[in-house]
Amino acid sequence: MVLNSYSKINLSLRVNRKLKSGLHEIQSYFCLIDLSDKIIIRKINKKKDNIIFTGPFAKNIKKSNNSIINLLKFLRKEKLISNYYSVKVVKNIPVFGGLGGGTSNGAFILKFLKKKKINNNMFKKIEKLLGSDLRIFFFKQGFLENLKTIKDIKRKYKLIFLLSRPNINCSTNKIYSKVKKYSKKTKFNFNKINTKKKFIDHILNNKNELQSIVEKRYPVIKKLLADMSTLNGCYLSRMTGSGSVCYGLFHNVRIAKKALIKIRGRYPKFWFSLAKTV
DSSP: OEEEEEEEEESOBEEEEEOTTSOEEEEEEEEEEEEEEEEEEEEESSSSOEEEEESTTGGGSOSSSSHHHHHHHHHHHTTSOOOEEEEEEEOOSOSSSSSOHHHHHHHHHHHHHOOSOOOHHHHHHHHHHHOTTGGGGGOSEEEEEETTEEEEOSSOOOOEEEEEEOSOOOOHHHHHHTOOOOOOOOOOOTTTOOSHHHHHHHHHTOOBTTHHHHHHHOHHHHHHHHHHHTSTTEEEEEEOTTSSOEEEEESOHHHHHHHHHHHHHHOTTSEEEEEEBO
8 A cells, every 4th residue: 555644834833832741832724735755555474564764865764763663563552453564655755844754654654554533542642652743634724723623724725835945954842942932822713714815814924933943043044935935926935843844835836836946046955845735
């Protein structure tokens, strides 16, 4: 079986408070995009999983401690599965980029292995294992109201992105540790935001509150985002998650392709890609 393990983009990110668990309560508009890892998975008649990572971002994956190994071990421990698996992952999603690649891998394997709904208590255990982003990958577009609640955006919008990853690895823990101010919670009124234009305008009026922290630590990200924002047809430029991947949201694919050629000339050593919502 071949699985598409999609990545996510945070269209906005608001940090509300720090929880006793050490995690931060956040709110975020998000979407899944078609930049994906390819996962080939099959049962094997052995007593050990065989997990291989290939592709452009495979070298940064810990071979003995990663989301897939940990998930399969946990599911067997809880007697939710009994088989062992051969898993080959083609890593197309940049790591340490804020795109949720590792959690995505675990989420899509979990959906494949357990087609029936997992009870809430078990899901929380898996979420603790794979990361707080886990539930995001069960939606295509949504509003993360808090770490436990997602509001599905029923009216899906086709969005076009130009992605870039500077040669920087951002540590999620380090970036969140620099948060000193917290924002009040907000609510999403689906009835008022009922067109693509209104939705994009709403996103424009929000921001990623981690971005200024990362820009201060890595000035090149601030420069990249500023350059992206000047490209023809770019609605906005922003960082996803805790970084370091940056993106521009564009009017259409044709304009985004022209922008890609232009910005790649300015930053020839950075990774770039085009993507759209799934």
